[in-house]
Amino acid sequence: MQRYFVEPSMRQGDVFHLPKDDAHHMKNVMRMEVGGEILVLDGTGLYRCRLEALDKQAASARIEETLPIETELPIRVTIAHGLPKGDKIELVAQKATELGMHHLRIFEADRSVSKWDQKKVPKKIERLEKIVKEAAEQSYRAHLPTVDFVAYDEVLQDASNYTACLVAYEESAKQGEASVLAMTLAGLQEGDSLLVVIGPEGGFAEAEIARLTDAGFKKAALGRRILRTETAPLYVLSAVSYHFELKG
Amino acid sequence: MQRYFVEPSMRQGDVFHLPKDDAHHMKNVMRMEVGGEILVLDGTGLYRCRLEALDKQAASARIEETLPIETELPIRVTIAHGLPKGDKIELVAQKATELGMHHLRIFEADRSVSKWDQKKVPKKIERLEKIVKEAAEQSYRAHLPTVDFVAYDEVLQDASNYTACLVAYEESAKQGEASVLAMTLAGLQEGDSLLVVIGPEGGFAEAEIARLTDAGFKKAALGRRILRTETAPLYVLSAVSYHFELKG
Numbered sequence: 462m463q464r465y466f467v468e469p470s471m472r473q474g475d476v477f478h479l480p481k482d483d484a485h486h487m488k489n490v491m492r493m494e495v496g497g498e499i500l501v502l503d504g505t506g507l508y509r510c511r512l513e514a515l516d517k518q519a520a521s522a523r524i525e526e527t528l529p530i531e532t533e534l535p536i537r538v539t540i541a542h543g544l545p546k547g548d549k550i551e552l553v554a555q556k557a558t559e560l561g562m563h564h565l566r567i568f569e570a571d572r573s574v575s576k577w578d579q580k581k582v583p584k585k586i587e588r589l590e591k592i593v594k595e596a597a598e599q600s601y602r603a604h605l606p607t608v609d610f611v612a613y614d615e616v617l618q619d620a621s622n623y624t625a626c627l628v629a630y631e632e633s634a635k636q637g638e639a640s641v642l643a644m645t646l647a648g649l650q651e652g653d654s655l656l657v658v659i660g661p662e663g664g665f666a667e668a669e670i671a672r673l674t675d676a677g678f679k680k681a682a683l684g685r686r687i688l689r690t691e692t693a694p695l696y697v698l699s700a701v702s703y704h705f706e707l708k709g
Numbered sequence: 710m711q712r713y714f715v716e717p718s719m720r721q722g723d724v725f726h727l728p729k730d731d732a733h734h735m736k737n738v739m740r741m742e743v744g745g746e747i748l749v750l751d752g753t754g755l756y757r758c759r760l761e762a763l764d765k766q767a768a769s770a771r772i773e774e775t776l777p778i779e780t781e782l783p784i785r786v787t788i789a790h791g792l793p794k795g796d797k798i799e800l801v802a803q804k805a806t807e808l809g810m811h812h813l814r815i816f817e818a819d820r821s822v823s824k825w826d827q828k829k830v831p832k833k834i835e836r837l838e839k840i841v842k843e844a845a846e847q848s849y850r851a852h853l854p855t856v857d858f859v860a861y862d863e864v865l866q867d868a869s870n871y872t873a874c875l876v877a878y879e880e881s882a883k884q885g886e887a888s889v890l891a892m893t894l895a896g897l898q899e900g901d902s903l904l905v906v907i908g909p910e911g912g913f914a915e916a917e918i919a920r921l922t923d924a925g926f927k928k929a930a931l932g933r934r935i936l937r938t939e940t941a942p943l944y945v946l947s948a949v950s951y952h953f954e955l956k957g
Contacts, residue, residue, distance in 0.1 A: 531885065532933045552800075559940050561932065600934040601883075635849075637779065643957035684809065684950035685780045686848040692807050695940075699947035700955075702932035707948075709891035 462509070463491055464500045464598050466605045475524045477501050477510060484520040487512070498525075506530070507603045530603040535651040535705045537563040539623070540694045541616045543570030543661035544577065549691040554589045558596035558606050560698035563654075565589070565608045568616055571666035582610050613669070616658060617676050624653035626678045629693045631664055634682035641681035642697070646704045655701070657681075659693045710757070711739055712748045712846045714853045723772045725749050725758060732768040735760070746773075754778070755851050778851040783899040783953045785811040787871070788942045789864045791818030791909035792825065797939040802837045806844035806854050808946035811902075813837070813856045816864055819914040830858050861917070864906060865924050872901035874926045877941045879912055882930035889929035890945070894952045903949070905929075907941045 463486075471478050479487075479501075487493040495515055499522055501508045507530050510522035540562055542553055554565055569576060577585060589608045597605050620626045625645050633641070649655065658673060665673070674680070683696040713731050720726075727735075727749075735741040743763050747770055749756045755778050758770035788810055790801055802813055817824060825833060837856045845853050868874045873893050881889070897903060906921060913921070922928070931944040 556937075556940055556943070559934060559936050560944065561934060600936065602934060639954060640956050643951070643955040647957040682955075684947075684954050686807060686809060686850065686950075688807050688848065689804075692804055692943075695804070695943050696808065696947040696950070699932075699944040700951040702934075702944070703891070703948040703951055706932050707887050707891040707930075709888065709895040 462498055462500050463487070463493075464502060464601065466502050466504075466594055466597060469503045469505060472503055476513070477503070477508075477522050477524070479520040479522065481518055484515060484518060487515055487520055488517065500528070502603055502605070504605055532601045533603050534561040534563075534698075534701055536624075536649050536701065537654040538698060538701055539564040539566060539654065539656045540697070541566040541568060541656060541658045542694065543568060543659060543665070543690070544573040544575050545661050545690045546574050551589065551592055553691050553694055554592045554608065555596045557694045557698055558593045558602065559600040560695060561602075561702055562606050562694070562698055563604060564606060565593070566616060567608070567610045568613045570613065570661045571669055572663040573661040574663075575661075577610065586610060616656075617672060620656060620676050620678065622654070623656040624649060626656045626658070626676070627681045627697075628658045628665070628670070628673045628678045629660070629683055629688075629697065630670070630680040631682075631687050633680045634685060634687060636682075637685070638680065638682040639685075641679050642683065642700060643704075645679065645681070646701060651705075657694070657697050659690060662690050710746055710748050711735070711741075712750060712849065714750050714752075714842055714845060717751045717753060720751055724761070725751070725756075725770050725772070727768040727770065729766055732763060732766060735768055736763060736765065748776070750851055750853070752853055780849045781851050782809040782811075782946075782949055784872075784897050784949065785902040786946060786949055787812040787814060787902065787904045788945070789814040789816060789904060789906045790942065791816060791907065791913070791938070792821040792823050793909050793938045794822050799837065799840055801939050801942055802840045802856065803844045805942045805946055806841045806850065807848040808943060809850075809950055810854050810942070810946055811852060812854060813841070814864060815856070815858045816861045818861065818909045819917055820911040821909040822911075823909075825858065834858060864904075865920060868904060868924050868926065870902070871904040872897060874904045874906070874924070875929045875945075876906045876913070876918070876921045876926045877908070877931055877936075877945065878918070878928040879930075879935050881928045882933060882935060884930075885933070886928065886930040887933075889927050890931065890948060891952075893927065893929070894949060905942070905945050907938060910938050 509526040755776045757774040
């Protein structure tokens with residue numbers, strides 16, 4: 462059944478009012494008609510709905526059943542990524558969404574070669590949100606991950622809101638560190654939150670690492686190999702899924 | 710220290726004779742001179758070597774020390790991937806190499822939209838090998854993953870050479886399957902081998918799945934979400950690393 466992510470404000474009582482682009486998709490891509498069924502996700506729940514109206518401009522769908530959410534990781538994982546080169550952040554947004562990320566924060570690190578012109582940030586975030594939405598619908602996510610662009614200071618200040626905070630650190634991988642990620646996950650329970658900070662190409666500057674450790678972040682290796690910056694979040698999220706969702 | 714992958718045939722006694730492109734890299738990119746140190750990997754071992762000769766055409770380096778190999782997964786993982794669309798197989802080759810894949814097999818599945826003209830296969834494999842080599846050097850691999858293009862029959866016939874065989878199956882994810890991957894990894898020991906077969910966009914046809922299960926492959930879910938075809942191998946390899954390399 463086709464899934465549609467909507468804003469919570471689109472719900473009035475038991476009816477969702479869906480916008481033009483969704484109506485277009487239902488009518489012209491899915492060839493749906495009034496009486497057909499869709500799944501609607503509003504960020505808080507997953508609903509089986511029946512179409513009551515559908516034209517070129519809008520659609521309305523009445524909730525028939527609230528369904529259990531079974532496709533979300535039991536812990537909320539935020540990836541804070543030092544802006545990488547080119548369009549790598551788009552790959553991260555798409556793949557990390559498929560793998561269950563809750564929230565993506567992007568910041569300019571000392572060694573970020575790319576810089577985002579402040580004027581262009583809204584457009585860039587909008588594009589990432591579109592990528593995230595498509596990936597969320599395709600991968601059957603119930604939560605639509607959020608994306609923001611923040612200062613490094615804000616990433617640090619926000620750390621106290623998480624149950625645990627890690628930094629992916631390649632020097633730890635070189636030294637054979639092999640317990641921080643697994644120990645951290647073993648200490649988390651359903652409903653907890655995890656913040657993982659990842660550097661850009663070239664990693665973090667020493668001063669950046671010092672501030673992270675001062676703020677209580679633990680340095681974690683992601684296996685024994687040196688991963689590229691855009692591969693690191695995919696490892697973390699796969700490991701979280703494997704740890705919490707699969708049972709040996 | 711810079712790493713160079715060479716053919717075993719380039720070794721004579723305790724000296725490696727490196728070709729033109731490596732000599733160029735040492736001389737013009739790394740600005741090295743005779744007497745400098747490099748790491749050489751020949752597929753069987755990792756050696757610290759000292760440069761004895763270096764010009765535009767070639768370089769020779771004498772082995773000073775055999776180093777322990779610490780960056781390989783304890784089990785050998787082969788990914789057999791149904792040819793996906795566009796250049797996605799390049800992303801798989803690069804990222805799966807970073808994550809420790811041993812061998813990549815590519816086959817045309819029933820639902821593969823892309824087809825490879827048999828005449829162009831050598832060029833395509835050569836390009837993938839170049840991507841794999843760069844990723845292996847960057848990620849500190851000791852083994853250079855191999856790549857081949859084979860018939861689906863050959864993937865099935867070769868299955869008996871592996872300790873365990875899995876197929877990543879999205880229907881299993883939808884049904885909440887949650888133990889096959891973890892149980893399989895729990896049953897493997899250092900030195901064992903694992904074959905994971907992954908379908909193209911649209912997944913496997915029913916007849917293909919039937920042949921896999923007849924051949925003893927187990928259907929494994931990779932978490933609770935529906936992953937795109939190119940994300941599945943990255944999940945598997947991250948899970949293998951997490952399971953075997955990190956300790957809680």
